[in-house]
Amino acid sequence: MDKSRIRDRLLSLEAHxxxxxxxxxxxxxxxxxxxxxxxxxxxxxxxxxxxxxxAEAFECPLHDHLEKIDLLKRIDFGTKTRVEAGAIVKFxxxxxxxxxxxxxxxxxxxxxxxxxxxxxxxxxxxxxxxxERFKFKGHEHLIQEVT
Numbered sequence: 001m002d003k004s005r006i007r008d009r010l011l012s013l014e015a016h017x018x019x020x021x022x023x024x025x026x027x028x029x030x031x032x033x034x035x036x037x038x039x040x041x042x043x044x045x046x047x048x049x050x051x052x053x054x055a056e057a058f059e060c061p062l063h064d065h066l067e068k069i070d071l072l073k074r075i076d077f078g079t080k081t082r083v084e085a086g087a088i089v090k091f092x093x094x095x096x097x098x099x100x101x102x103x104x105x106x107x108x109x110x111x112x113x114x115x116x117x118x119x120x121x122x123x124x125x126x127x128x129x130x131x132e133r134f135k136f137k138g139h140e141h142l143i144q145e146v147t
Contacts, residue, residue: 001108001147003077003088006097009107010114011072014100018065068100075099080146083125085117090145098122 080087087098095112102114115122124134130146 001088003079003086003147006088006107006112007072007075007077009105010097010100010102011069013102013105014065014068014072018062018069021061021065071100081129083122083128083143083146088112088145088147089115089125089143091141091143093144098125 075086077086085099089096097114101116
């Protein structure tokens with residue numbers, strides 16, 4: 001399993017999400033602009049306020065994507081023997097990349113999902129090795145692989 005390509009895939013996914021969020025942000029910012037020289041009615045004012053509020057709501061996701069990209073660039077994705085940032089962990093016949101939270105994505109015919117080091121499940125996984133068991137939300141899991 002080529003972990004550098006998996007990291008590249010994660011970076012690509014985050015860059016795509018950042019782009020989509022930035023586009024939506026720009027659209028709402030443009031919609032919030034009111035020409036100071038033109039007369040404005042209540043409906044236009046209301047739409048501008050709604051657009052501004054939505055644009056403000058996009059600011060946090062923009063920052064989140066930028067932070068994830070920065071973190072992915074800093075994580076060491078070298079070979080791991082214990083669960084830590086940069087490890088790929090297999091349990092319940094599923095692969096998880098430790099570092100940042102992501103939705104499901106495919107790589108080399110396998111489904112992966114990112115787990116943040118801030119996630120509650122990471123607290124149970126951290127430091128464990130292949131062959132060890134852990135409990136999460138009342139269910140026991142076997143760590144099948146750590147790379």
